[in-house]
């Protein structure tokens with residue numbers, strides 16, 4: 251049995267869900283993959299709690315999400331909140347996304363690299379703001395980085411492009427990659443909810459970003475298509491290279507008009523190769539019933555790959571949820587350490 255020592259940064263909605271999942275699935279993971287998962291540290295805004303023997307998953311699973319619960323844990327189990335953690339194999343990074351500076355994820359990821367740890371990123375900030383730096387540092391330290399959680403999480407995207415479409419040239423990608431905006435547009439169209447009402451429900455579901463402007467202004471979709479393009483289409487873009495429009499200017503009247511014509515408003519993220527260049531745009535658009543993504547409603551997402559040899563390949567579903575995001579990180583973890 252191989253033991254995998256895990257450090258988690260960010261004990262928020264997704265971070266706590268990740269702990270719940272490793273608790274719930276530990277026996278199955280031992281049986282199926284010969285891996286024993288041990289959570290040795292969790293970091294929040296004010297520091298880390300840690301234990302070489304493994305932290306109490308039952309206690310953390312029941313705690314409220316938020317850094318305060320780590321301070322409570324430290325007090326209850328008589329341990330200090332520290333700035334460092336001991337030896338570990340992998341960092342799971344689930345702190346808030348900041349696309350300007352990439353922090354706090356960037357610092358957590360670089361610390362993990364220095365400690366020769368692999369990284370599973372659920373947050374997007376560090377990868378988006380400092381893509382080349384992160385991957386050069388990973389290479390220099392001979393460690394691996396996975397980030398399904400940052401590229402639409404429960405919807406398989408990166409794995410499909412890398413593994414299932416290997417050998418094909420991907421010439422275009424089109425996706426509905428953000429559950430919050432898809433939920434808002436669907437509920438505005440189907441129930442006549444206001445933008446604000448629908449956003450509030452998405453926040454209550456735990457799927458909106460810590461700063462929901464990232465969702466509604468199209469930035470979260472932009473981050474995801476950017477990472478997919480850099481990985482699968484060979485670009486080295488940053489957000490400034492993209493044309494980004496969110497759903498914040500879409501009116502009830504526009505949505506009703508589209509519905510009257512048998513169309514739906516969707517926030518589409520598109521990357522297309524054209525004469526050696528890749529053009530990326532994120533914008534709300536009307537799509538008709540014949541579109542491959544037309545059935546993607548509510549918190550669901552979807553992606554279409556256009557390839558030279560396999561035609562169009564489409565994946566639908568992968569609803570945005572904290573559990574789905576945590577499950578995407580767990581998938582990365584298993585795929586890093588399972589025997590192939």
Ligand SMILES: NC(=O)C1=CN([C@@H]2O[C@H](COP(=O)(O)OP(=O)(O)OC[C@H]3O[C@@H](n4cnc5c(N)ncnc54)[C@H](OP(=O)(O)O)[C@@H]3O)[C@@H](O)[C@H]2O)C=CC1
Pocket residue numbers: 259260261262263264265293294295296315316317318344345346347354372373374375399400403456457458459460570571572575
């Ligand atoms: N929610 C979702 O469905 C999905 C989220 N993601 C990504 O996952 C990440 C987490 O999302 P979510 O759990 O919803 O967000 P939350 O806001 O619920 O949780 C973030 C947590 O990180 C903590 N934090 C703040 N600063 C630091 C720091 N310096 N070091 C460590 N932790 C810190 C926060 O502390 P405090 O409690 O003090 O505020 C909070 O507890 C985001 O980057 C998001 O983009 C990806 C896929 C899906």
Ligand SMILES: N[C@@H](CC=O)C(=O)O
Pocket residue numbers: 399402403427428429430431457458459465470570575
């Ligand atoms: N805010 C995102 C969740 C994480 O990627 C979404 O709504 O899909």
